[in-house]
Amino acid sequence: MRVGGLRGRVALVSGVSRRQGIGFAIASRLVARGADLFLTHHRPHDEEQPWGGDDVEALVEELWEKGDVPSQRIVDMSVDLAGDGAPEAVVERAVAEFGHVDVLICNHARSGGDGALGELTAAMLDAHWSVNTRSSLLLVQAFAAQHDGRPGGRVVLMTSGQGLGPMPGEVAYAASKAALAGVTLTLADQLADAGITVNTVNPGPVDTGYMTPETMAAAAPMFPFGRMGEPDDPARLIEWLVSDEGQWMTGQVLNTEGGFARWRARAGR
Numbered sequence: 001m002r003v004g005g006l007r008g009r010v011a012l013v014s015g016v017s018r019r020q021g022i023g024f025a026i027a028s029r030l031v032a033r034g035a036d037l038f039l040t041h042h043r044p045h046d047e048e049q050p051w052g053g054d055d056v057e058a059l060v061e062e063l064w065e066k067g068d069v070p071s072q073r074i075v076d077m078s079v080d081l082a083g084d085g086a087p088e089a090v091v092e093r094a095v096a097e098f099g100h101v102d103v104l105i106c107n108h109a110r111s112g113g114d115g116a117l118g119e120l121t122a123a124m125l126d127a128h129w130s131v132n133t134r135s136s137l138l139l140v141q142a143f144a145a146q147h148d149g150r151p152g153g154r155v156v157l158m159t160s161g162q163g164l165g166p167m168p169g170e171v172a173y174a175a176s177k178a179a180l181a182g183v184t185l186t187l188a189d190q191l192a193d194a195g196i197t198v199n200t201v202n203p204g205p206v207d208t209g210y211m212t213p214e215t216m217a218a219a220a221p222m223f224p225f226g227r228m229g230e231p232d233d234p235a236r237l238i239e240w241l242v243s244d245e246g247q248w249m250t251g252q253v254l255n256t257e258g259g260f261a262r263w264r265a266r267a268g269r
Contacts (some may be wrong), residue, residue: 016059018209022231037074039060042108091146103154114171114173115171129179136157151244153191154241157200161204197246201238201241205229233256
């Protein structure tokens with residue numbers, strides 16, 4: 001086991017539904033460090049997207065194989081986090097299974113069904129808010145309520161770099177993710193007294209199976225290392241944040257984009 005292992009700690013990771021996704025990469029790293037996992041997924045959302053749904057049962061089996069010790073446990077739950085009471089039910093179930101949750105990683109997100117100004121509806125805005133923002137805040141609240149102050153309390157939210165450059169045609173998504181970045185310091189301040197750190201990670205453009213060859217070709221010149229982001233890139237940062245080594249980092253919005261240079265696209269380079 002690496003220094004600062006996570007044996008004996010329980011991590012609740014939302015949005016672990018596809019092996020190409022960031023959630024699976026995060027869960028892979030945490031289970032390899034000895035953490036028990038409580039995972040949520042919502043396959044119907046994936047099935048509505050171009051990338052389609054994955055075999056969640058096979059995904060969980062792969063995570064079992066990455067475990068650090070035989071006594072580790074992995075529990076998964078299918079849930080639509082936009083539902084009334086769903087975030088609270090997730091934390092309640094996790095506590096019932098493990099007795100306590102040490103780490104919360106809100107990796108879930110709604111994609112698609114968005115638009116530019118002139119195309120937006122109240123339903124579009126509400127749908128993104130309810131999944132990306134409201135459910136994340138309610139998960140944090142429920143997580144904090146069950147935390148007893150033991151060492152290792154961690155919260156990680158996910159944003160999308162909307163403050164670093166425009167996201168054309170994705171006003172509802174950008175707004176919902178901007179809210180998480182904006183509230184990070186407020187949450188971190190309140191939860192510090194409970195020994196919980198709160199940070200938000202922007203993974204930048206990551207190839208999770210949604211990019212077309214044309215999209216990748218257009219974005220490649222904007223990456224100085226000559227490749228797109230991969231799911232394990234943000235997962236490594238999140239692994240560090242939730243470990244003992246990350247105990248002094250809180251209230252931060254961290255960009256892990258591999259030097260992604262948006263200005264090159266604007267300059268036509």
